[in-house]
Structure formats: structure tokens, C-alpha cells
Amino acid sequence: MVRHDAGELAHRLGRNAEAVCRRYLDAGRKQGNYWLVGNAYNTPGRSLFIRLSDSPKGPAGKWQDAATGEHGDLLDIIQLALGLVDFADVAAEARAFLSLPHPEPVRLKETLPRVASGSVEAARRLFAMSQPLGGSLADTYLRHRGIASPPGPASLRFHPRCYYRSDGDEVTQTWPAIIAAVTDLDGQITGVHRTWLAPGGKDKAPVDTPRKAMGDLLGHAVRFGVPGEIMAAGEGIESVLSVREVSPGMPVAAALSAGHLAATAFPDTLRRLYIIRDNDPAGDWALASLVERANAAGIEAIVLSPTLGDFNEDLCEYGINALRAGVRGQLAPQDVARFLDFPA
Structure with a gap:
């Protein structure tokens, strides 16, 4: 079976650059010797330009994004436009577009090792x-x-x-x-x-x-801000971001589930932990477990409780002013002026 490495695939795609652009970047348009589009994700615009034929400035298929400085070849365009992770999938898509035969599996493994689905x-x-x-x-x-x-x-x-x-x-x-x-x-x-x-x-x-x-989730979180002596932790991303809307200076972390919230890792510098509670049995269990762990570590634990199921429900139902007032009444007095976006 004929083998085609990444360089050969990129070269063949370059010889068909305009067809590649029309297939994968159809939000763009041709202008002279270039295809113009917003970015490699096929957003309308003119920041990214792809050379359609060889010129003294370089070979066909090379591209650059003027807004970000990123550059590459048409294999990168296929990967980004389709959201592919493994090079094997990118190469397979390119071969299908070019109607090339599949290579021997060992070649793909040598080019870029595959990674396990769901891995870090x-x-x-x-x-x-x-x-x-x-x-x-x-x-x-x-x-x-x-x-x-x-x-x-x-x-x-x-x-x-x-x-x-x-x-x-x-x-x-x-x-x-x-x-x-x-x-x-x-x-x-x-x-x-x-x-x-x-x-x-x-x-x-x-x-x-x-x-x-x-990936590896236990003890880890989606973090917004760098925790120091004070941080807040909750379950859902939207719930903790809702608290962040009214206390933008406070570092917050979304543990993504009640079980992972209970296992939240504490920074060595942490002295006060706000627990962004969800109003359900799993939230009650996570709250009790996290309070116990915090107290054992010498960390003050303060509970922030929503009126409805979580703080995003409160934000959507009652608005930001009501949410701000609700959070203000639950913060330690010394943290009100420090973290809320209005005077105490």
C-alpha cells in the first residue's frame, strides 16, 4: 500500500487549496491569490488568509491569522475546522478529500501517537x-x-x-x-x-x-481566579459563575459534582472557605463533608445558600440585584467591601 506522510498530504492539499477552502472554510471568500476568513474555525471575517497557489511569498496552502499570529498548513485547517483531536482522524479526512488510499496503521502510530479516549x-x-x-x-x-x-x-x-x-x-x-x-x-x-x-x-x-x-477530576476543579487566604467552591460552573458575577474579586472553583465538591483540595494558604451550596440532598451531603474536612484543617467554612436550587437559578429568576443582596448577607463582614462590586 502507498504511504503518504504529513508533508506529502499537506503538499497534495496545497495543490487543491481553493477546493479545500471551499469545503472546510465556506464562511470565507476568494480575493486574488488568497482565501480570506475570520479564523480557522470558519468564522466570517478577514483575519486569516490562505495562499491558493505557489508564489514568491510561499507555497500554496500556507496560512496565517493576522489577529493571533498563528500559521500553518491545510492539515491544521482540517483539524481545527472539524474539531478533530487525533492526527489519525485528520489524516483520514484529508485522504478521503483527496481520494487517497489508507496507509498502514504503523505509519500513523509513528507520526503521532494516539491517546486514550477520556484520558488527561x-x-x-x-x-x-x-x-x-x-x-x-x-x-x-x-x-x-x-x-x-x-x-x-x-x-x-x-x-x-x-x-x-x-x-x-x-x-x-x-x-x-x-x-x-x-x-x-x-x-x-x-x-x-x-x-x-x-x-x-x-x-x-x-x-x-x-x-x-x-480526565483526572478528584480533588481538582474548574478555577476562576487564584485562591489565597479566601476562596469559594461549589458544584456547577454556572452556579459559581453567578456568585462571581456579584463578587468578581473572589476566587471561585467549580468541582462539577457533589462527590468532587466534598473532595475539594485546599491550598496551603487557605484560611476561609465559602461553600456555594446546591439545594438538594446531594448538596447537603457534600456540604456536611466539606465543612468537616475544612474544620479539621483549621479552615473557617461559611455556607452560601441559594433561595432556589442553585445560584444560577436565583440569578435568572430574581436578577443580579437580588442575588447581590442575598450573597452580601451571607459573607463575613470583612469580605463584603473586599469582594462585592458595590460599597458595603
């Missing part, structure tokens, strides 16, 4: 391949949930075509998704959490389980 490395690759929230469906979703100040790309990103498969189902779908980095206390990514979104961005995708995490 797979989580890191997915987060690295995702894009900033600004202007994306993820931004739309969070704002629809009352979260007007989304965090930066170190914590949350957006993937336009993230793989989804129901438990026990062999069919793989793709949906837009919020990709959240799960990190340890040193800021190292140990996993990711995915929230799949409906096409309009105002609700979660109509799938059986629209939220899933992968």
Missing part, C-alpha cells in the same frame, strides 16, 4: 484546540444565563464541533460546546468539562447528557 492527554488536546469565548455560541449561552462577565480563555473556551456520543450508542454526533479546563492547585490541566449547546446558543443541546467531564 486527550483532555489537554481538546482544550488546546478550542477557541476563545468572545462572540461565540458559548458567550451567547452564558449571557442568556445571566453571566455577563465570562472568564478568560485560561478557564473556559469554545469548540464549534465537539464530539458527543450517548452511553452505549455507537453513533457519534458533533455539537458546539463550552470547554472548561479542570486544573490542580498548580494550574496544570488534569481534565475538561464539556457543555454541549443547541445551535442557537441559548440552551443546552437536545442530547441525553449535555454535560460530561473527562
Whole structure:
């Protein structure tokens, strides 16, 4: 069987650069010897330009994003536009486009080792391949949930075509998704959490389980801000971000489940822990367990309780002013002026 390495595939794609662009970046348009588009995720715009034929400036198929400085070849475009993680899948897509035969499996293994699905490395690759929230469906979703100040790309990103498969189902779908980095206390990514979104961005995708995490999760969390002597921890991303809306200076962490909240790791510097409670039996169990662990470690534990099921429900139902007042009444007096976004 004929073998084609990455360089050969990229060269062949370059000879068909305009066809590749029309297939994978159809939100763009041709202008002279270039294809112009917003970015490698097929967003409308003119920041990214791809050379369509060889010229003194370089070979066909090479691209650069003027906004970010990123550059690459058409294999990168296929990977980013389709949201593929493994190079084997990128190569297979490129060969299908070019109608080339499949290589021997050993060649793919030599080119880029595959990683286990759901592993820490797979989580890191997915987060690295995702894009900033600004202007994306993820931004739309969070704002629809009352979260007007989304965090930066170190914590949350957006993937336009993230793989989804129901438990026990062999069919793989793709949906837009919020990709959240799960990190340890040193800021190292140990996993990711995915929230799949409906096409309009105002609700979660109509799938059986629209939220899933992968990687090493126990003791780790999705973190917003660097904890010092004080931090807050809760279960859901939207719930802790709702508390962050009214106390933007307070570091908060989403443990993603009651069990993982109970196992939250404490920074050595921590002296006071706010526990962002969920109003359900699992939340009550996590609360009791975490309070016990905090007290044993000499850490003051203060409970923040929502009126409804969680703080995002409160934000959506009652508005930010009511949420601000509710949180203010539960903070230690010395923390009100320090963390709330209005004078005490």
C-alpha cells in the first residue's frame, strides 16, 4: 500500500487549496491569490488568509491569522475546522478529500501517537484546540444565563464541533460546546468539562447528557481566579459563575459534582472557605463533608445558600440585584467591601 506522510498530504492539499477552502472554510471568500476568513474555525471575517497557489511569498496552502499570529498548513485547517483531536482522524479526512488510499496503521502510530479516549492527554488536546469565548455560541449561552462577565480563555473556551456520543450508542454526533479546563492547585490541566449547546446558543443541546467531564477530576476543579487566604467552591460552573458575577474579586472553583465538591483540595494558604451550596440532598451531603474536612484543617467554612436550587437559578429568576443582596448577607463582614462590586 502507498504511504503518504504529513508533508506529502499537506503538499497534495496545497495543490487543491481553493477546493479545500471551499469545503472546510465556506464562511470565507476568494480575493486574488488568497482565501480570506475570520479564523480557522470558519468564522466570517478577514483575519486569516490562505495562499491558493505557489508564489514568491510561499507555497500554496500556507496560512496565517493576522489577529493571533498563528500559521500553518491545510492539515491544521482540517483539524481545527472539524474539531478533530487525533492526527489519525485528520489524516483520514484529508485522504478521503483527496481520494487517497489508507496507509498502514504503523505509519500513523509513528507520526503521532494516539491517546486514550477520556484520558488527561486527550483532555489537554481538546482544550488546546478550542477557541476563545468572545462572540461565540458559548458567550451567547452564558449571557442568556445571566453571566455577563465570562472568564478568560485560561478557564473556559469554545469548540464549534465537539464530539458527543450517548452511553452505549455507537453513533457519534458533533455539537458546539463550552470547554472548561479542570486544573490542580498548580494550574496544570488534569481534565475538561464539556457543555454541549443547541445551535442557537441559548440552551443546552437536545442530547441525553449535555454535560460530561473527562480526565483526572478528584480533588481538582474548574478555577476562576487564584485562591489565597479566601476562596469559594461549589458544584456547577454556572452556579459559581453567578456568585462571581456579584463578587468578581473572589476566587471561585467549580468541582462539577457533589462527590468532587466534598473532595475539594485546599491550598496551603487557605484560611476561609465559602461553600456555594446546591439545594438538594446531594448538596447537603457534600456540604456536611466539606465543612468537616475544612474544620479539621483549621479552615473557617461559611455556607452560601441559594433561595432556589442553585445560584444560577436565583440569578435568572430574581436578577443580579437580588442575588447581590442575598450573597452580601451571607459573607463575613470583612469580605463584603473586599469582594462585592458595590460599597458595603
